[in-house]
Amino acid sequence: MQPRTRYSVDLHRRELIASWGTGEGDLATRIAALPDGAGTSTLLGLARTLSQLSDAAWRTYTRPASAAPSLEPNSEGRRREEERKAFAEVAGAITGPNLPSGGAMVVSYSHLTESANRIGRALHDLDDSDLTKAVLTESATELAAVESAELGDLTGRAQQAVLLSREDASPVQVAAADHLLQQNPFGPAELFLAVDPTATAVAAAHCLAAAAEVAAEVSGEHPTQVVLEADNIEALPHKTPTLVLGLIADGATPHQAVTGLVRHAMHITDGVLPDPTALREQLHDLEETLGDYTDEDEPDLEDIELRLTPLDPKRPARDLLEDLLAGIHGCWLLHSEHASLDTDEDLGRAEDWDDEQAEEHQRRSRDRFAQRVRETAAQHHDRLI
Structure with missing residues (x-):
C-alpha cells in the first residue's frame, strides 16, 4: 500500500x-x-x-x-x-x-x-x-x-x-542525491530522509557504475560481474545491482535503467503485466533450464516460483536503492581484497594487526576507494544527466 x-x-x-x-x-x-x-x-x-x-x-x-x-x-x-x-x-x-x-x-x-x-x-x-x-x-x-x-x-x-516510488525522476532530486553520494559514495542516511527514492536510485546507479569500474581495474573482473564476485566475500543482494550494471553496459543511462525497473514493478503492483512477451521468454528459458537438469522434455513447473519483478512491489524504488548501495559496498569489498596494501606499510604486517590497526586499515581502504569512485563518477558525469 x-x-x-x-x-x-x-x-x-x-x-x-x-x-x-x-x-x-x-x-x-x-x-x-x-x-x-x-x-x-x-x-x-x-x-x-x-x-x-x-x-x-x-x-x-x-x-x-x-x-x-x-x-x-x-x-x-x-x-x-x-x-x-x-x-x-x-x-x-x-x-x-x-x-x-x-x-x-x-x-x-x-x-x-x-x-x-x-x-x-x-x-x-x-x-x-x-x-x-x-x-x-x-x-x-x-x-x-x-x-x-x-x-x-x-x-x-x-x-x-x-516513501513513494515514482515512475520518473526529478532532475533537481537527482542532483541532490548525486551531491550526497559525492560526499559519501557508500550512501549517507540523508539519502533516505530528504530525497525522492527513484531519483536517489538514479544517482546511486551512476555511482555503482563508477564503483564497478574501480573494482574491475584491480580485480580483473568485468565491471558487470564485480558485485556477483563480491558475493563470494560477503553475502549480498547481487542480482539487482548486476542487472543494473548490465543495462548500463548495454547503453542504458542510469535514468533509463532505474525508471524502467521501477515502472515495471509499479505496474505489477497495479495488477498489470506490462510485457507478456518477456514473461513468455522467461518461462521458456526456465523450462529449458529445468529440462537440462531433469532430462525431461516437458518438466513440471507446478512447484516452481517465478518472480515477476526483481524489486519489492510494495516499495520498489527504496528496495532498488538499498540494493544499489549494497552493490557499491560489494565493489569496495572486492577492491579491498585485491588492492595493494603498500600505502598502509606504517601499520606493520597485516597478520600482526590488533583491532585498532585493523579498523584503521579498513577506514583508509574505504577512503581510498571512495576517492577513486568520486573521480571515476566525475569523468562520466554526462552519463548521469
Missing part, C-alpha cells in the same frame, strides 16, 4: 486528525473540531474520503504524464495529464458537490474530482461551516505538497514523497 496522508477521527476529543509518513517516522496534525451531534459513521466517512483524495492526488505524482509512452488522445498519458489538471476543480467540488437528484447522481470519471465530490457530500450532510473551511484549507495544503514534490522540494508535508 502506497503511503499518503491518512485522516482519522479522535472520538474522545471530537477532532479530525491528519497524519503522514516521513523518512524518520509519522507526523500528525489537528485539522478541525468535529460537530458534537454527528454520528461516528458520518465522521469516518469524511475521514475516508479525505484519504481517498490524498491517494488520488499523490498518484498524479508517482505516475506523471511525463512517464507515459504517449500523450495522444485517449492514451494513458493524456488521462494522467487530465487528472493532474483536475487539481483546479477540487475546491469547487468540495463546496458545490454533485448531489443526488431524481434518484440519480452525476459521477466524475476523474478519481480526484470524484473524491472531492464525496468530501463535499459528507460536509453537506454535516452542515458545519467552520468544518468546511478547515477541510478546504487542508485539501489545499495537501495539493500544494504534491506540487512542491513535483518541483523537487520535499520539505513540509511533501516529505512523504521520500
